[in-house]
Amino acid sequence: MKVAHAKFVVSNTKVDQCPKSKIPEYAFIGRSNVGKSSLINMLCNQKKLAKTSSKPGKTQLINHFLINKKWHLVDLPGYGYARASKTEKKTFQKFIVDYFIKRKELVSAFLLIDIRHKPQPIDLDFLRWLGENLIPFSIIFTKADKIKEKEIEIKVSEYLDALMKDWDPLPKYFITSSEKRLGSEPLLNYIQEINQSIEKL
Ligand code: GTP
Numbered sequence: 638m639k640v641a642h643a644k645f646v647v648s649n650t651k652v653d654q655c656p657k658s659k660i661p662e663y664a665f666i667g668r669s670n671v672g673k674s675s676l677i678n679m680l681c682n683q684k685k686l687a688k689t690s691s692k693p694g695k696t697q698l699i700n701h702f703l704i705n706k707k708w709h710l711v712d713l714p715g716y717g718y719a720r721a722s723k724t725e726k727k728t729f730q731k732f733i734v735d736y737f738i739k740r741k742e743l744v745s746a747f748l749l750i751d752i753r754h755k756p757q758p759i760d761l762d763f764l765r766w767l768g769e770n771l772i773p774f775s776i777i778f779t780k781a782d783k784i785k786e787k788e789i790e791i792k793v794s795e796y797l798d799a800l801m802k803d804w805d806p807l808p809k810y811f812i813t814s815s816e817k818r819l820g821s822e823p824l825l826n827y828i829q830e831i832n833q834s835i836e837k838l
Pocket residue numbers: 668669670671672673674675676688689690691692693694695696697713714715716779780781782783813814815816817
C-alpha cells in the first residue's frame with residue numbers, strides 16, 4: 638500500500654472527543670523521542686504532517702491523521718523522558734490509558750523501540766499491560782540507521798530474548814529508519830491486510 642492522501646484531523650486529550658467515524662485505527666506509542674512522529678511523516682511521505690523535535694516531549698496530545706480517506710493513524714505523547722515529573726515518568730498520563738481502554742476503533746497498537754537500546758522495563762511493562770487489556774500490538778524498531786547493518790539482527794534477537802519471557806508466540810515486528818526512509822512498505826502492507834480483513838467481515 639502507498640499513502641496517497643494523508644490529512645491531520647484533530648488533537649485532543651479526551652477519548653470521547655476523538656473522531657466519531659468507525660474506521661480502523663492504528664496508534665503509535667513508545668518512549669519520548671523514539672521517533673513516533675517522524676515515522677508517521679515517513680509513512681505519509683511528508684516532512685511536517687506530525688510535529689517532531691530533537692527534544693523529548695514534543696507530542697502532548699492524541700493526534701488523529703486520516704490516511705487514504707479510509708483509516709486513522711494516531712500519534713500519541715511519549716512516556717518516560719527525563720524532564721517529566723516522577724509520577725509522569727512512572728505512570729502513563731490518564732488520557733492515554735483511557736484512549737487504549739476505551740477507543741473501540743483501535744485495531745492495533747504499535748510499540749516503537751529505539752533499536753540501539755537494551756530492553757527497558759517501562760516498555761516491557763507497557764506491553765504486558767496491553768496484553769492484560771487484550772489490546773493487539775506489534776513492535777516497530779526505529780532508528781536502524783544509527784547502527785551498523787550487521788548489528789541490527791543482534792539487537793533484534795536480544796530484544797526478542799527478553800520478550801520470550803512474556804510472549805508466546807512472539808509479537809510481530811518491523812525494522813525502520815525514518816532518516817533513511819526504510820521499512821515503510823512491510824508496515825503499510827500489514828496495515829492494509831488487516832484493513833482488508835476487516836472490510837470482509
Ligand atoms: P515525542 O513526541 O517527544 O514523544 O517524540 P517522538 O517519539 O514523536 O520522536 P520524534 O519523531 O519527534 O523524533 C525525535 C528525534 O529523533 C528527532 O530529532 C528525529 O529527527 C529523530 N529521529 C526520529 N526517527 C529517526 C530515525 O529513524 N533515525 C534517526 N537518525 N533519527 C531519528
